[in-house]
Amino acid sequence: MLIDVFSVFREEANTNGIVFYYSGIVSQNVIKTMSDSLKQNLQQQDEKGARSRKVFSTFIEMIQNAMHYSPSVPDAGDTKEGSILVSKKEDKYYVICANFIQKQHETRIRNKLDPILEMSAEEIRQAYRAQLKNDQHSEDTTSKGAGLGFLTLARDSVEPIEYAIRDAVGYEDELSCFYLKATI
């Protein structure tokens, strides 16, 4: 990459209010380091703690979701990859995460998210409480948080969460790219 291109990239990021951006290997160690950096960043930006905490919580739920559920990167051993962005514009924070998913899990994810997208704040709160009480946890071998993760994101988002599933370029047969967005 040329310095010119990088400089445009940086300026674009600044103009668009990007507070934090990462793309690459996702491990718990990487997450811990990013958490540190993001926390300091939020502390500087936001004098009120309540919203900072929600941004941080959203960040952790999304990136740990990418770490737990994304398949290993093709031709890269056992590593997981993901991209995450935190930006602030007109007094709203946006957290967007992207990671690979296996094509076969697409329907499962849609079935989990679509109902949440339609819920009112009160319905989200009820669903969250119901999920907290639901102890069928151990029977769902795929989900680690028993569905509480997406509801946590929805609860803290001031606008309905959004998602998109796109073809993973070069791996169209087996993988898709999953995008998730929350507004705080």
Next chain:
Amino acid sequence: MTDIYIPATSDTPEIDFKFSSNTLSMSGEAYPENGVEFFRPILKQLQSHLKSLNGAPVEFNFQLTYFNSVSTKIFYSMFELLNEYAKSHPNTVLLNWHHDEEDDTILELGQDIQEDFTWIDFNAIVLA
């Protein structure tokens, strides 16, 4: 039963379960890589300790400042255990729920816990 002491790390809380005096405390942040794996042995020990008690008072100090959804789910089952104990031995479990004034998420969870586990004496403490 032997006391449990696990120092805090950046993604796991300090666990200070003094079974000898029935004072159980947790503080810090909780978003371990595998929450179930991290907390399961602690819950198991708590469960067998409660079974061995005969109505002795138990004090729980919950002072976490952040925990992810997996940890939230685990804490809920932990309070379920304490509620069961308090049900067989009324007025024995005191839960000191520390939260920051601005933290509506932890405050709300405390309200849910209070509503769902009525045998536990709930004491909300606002952190200065």
